[in-house]
């Protein structure tokens with residue numbers, strides 16, 4: 001035996017390369033062996049995996065996170081909240097450690113029956129149903145197993161437990177100096193397009209395509225970007241500079257929602273509010289009640305497309321009236337969307353830190369959603 005090893009060692013020394021390879025293989029096998037062994041030992045002595053978060057962190061688990069929610073940004077926002085001890089995750093393995101579980105009710109990925117039964121669920125774990133789509137665009141597929149399990153709503157509705165609006169309009173700080181600097185007359189004179197409309201969803205609940213056709217019939221010149229109409233212009237979706245240019249050149253921008261639903265006002269309105277154009281809004285909320293009057297034109301004030309068209313043509317050609325509205329609009333500002341949705345996550349975190357104060361259970365999700373009806377448009381001839 002010894003002789004054999006000696007012989008081989010000698011062999012090795014003469015064939016150095018083979019020897020190195022053999023030694024590497026041996027080392028590698030040892031590492032693999034130890035790793036396997038360690039896994040077994042760990043199981044025996046029940047060493048838990050290294051905790052991802054320390055014990056004071058309240059985890060918010062997205063059960064079926066939509067792609068457009070950026071986990072990194074949400075966590076960054078959560079870090080700035082008055083209660084800064086919440087973190088978001090998408091790891092279902094952490095469900096039993098999570099303070100809250102968010103279910104996106106308008107997308108796939110919610111199981112037929114709840115992932116944790118009532119008996120096994122920690123009573124302090126808040127289940128949240130989340131949704132930003134109007135109910136005209138999705139169906140609620142939650143069976144009877146899902147009754148009396150949801151705790152809080154996180155939606156665009158004003159009265160949701162955690163309101164999650166698409167944006168906000170606030171008084172602008174130092175608005176006077178902004179307004180003093182702007183030459184509103186020159187802005188008006190530089191406008192070469194009467195109205196612009198960006199649209200990508202055709203034939204929707206609000207029947208906005210028909211409404212726009214009627215506006216055109218009554219003389220409103222509209223540049224339509226998108227794919228719903230013949231001879232449309234291409235939508236500069238990913239080109240903010242081009243969008244800014246289009247808005248700057250246009251007297252009016254049509255912020256027409258796809259559905260007439262309570263509180264349903266989307267980024268169409270908030271994203272464009274700060275542009276030097278006047279928005280024409282059409283949707284299911286009472287804009288007059290919730291947004292500063294005299295900063296936009298509301299189709300609802302006119303009853304039909306003909307009356308709106310007559311107004312726009314008169315108003316859009318009256319420099320003093322038009323610039324007065326632009327100037328008034330600059331008293332307000334639409335803050336960055338991140339600042340708005342951060343407030344929602346901060347609210348959720350505050351609630352998780354005070355669970356007893358906010359304890360509640362919904363019978364069904366439908367019960368809540370159905371209390372916010374969508375209505376058919378009444379302004380189409």
Ligand SMILES: *[C@@H]1O[C@H](CO)[C@@H](O)[C@H](O)[C@H]1NC(C)=O
Pocket residue numbers: 054055
């Ligand atoms: C975290 O909690 C576990 C069980 O609740 C406890 O055993 C552990 O010591 C805690 N760790 C820290 C860092 O507080």
Ligand SMILES: *[C@@H]1O[C@H](CO)[C@@H](O)[C@H](O)[C@H]1NC(C)=O
Pocket residue numbers: 170171172173333335
């Ligand atoms: C206005 O200024 C205050 C104080 O600096 C700040 O907290 C607030 O966010 C500002 N509002 C806007 C809309 O910028």
Ligand SMILES: *[C@@H]1O[C@H](CO)[C@@H](O)[C@H](O)[C@H]1NC(C)=O
Pocket residue numbers: 286288289
């Ligand atoms: C909208 O709100 C305003 C102000 O609160 C109110 O006067 C008006 O009647 C409301 N309009 C509708 C259609 O509910």
Ligand SMILES: *[C@@H]1O[C@H](CO)[C@@H](O)[C@H](O)[C@H]1NC(C)=O
Pocket residue numbers: 317318319320321
């Ligand atoms: C524009 O509106 C103002 C105020 O309503 C009015 O006095 C003026 O005559 C209008 N100008 C034109 C050109 O219609």
Ligand SMILES: *[C@@H]1O[C@H](CO)[C@@H](O)[C@H](O)[C@H]1NC(C)=O
Pocket residue numbers: 123124125126127148149150151355358359360361
């Ligand atoms: C959530 O609902 C469950 C089921 O009714 C209830 O036991 C629990 O106390 C509620 N939790 C919160 C945080 O509201």
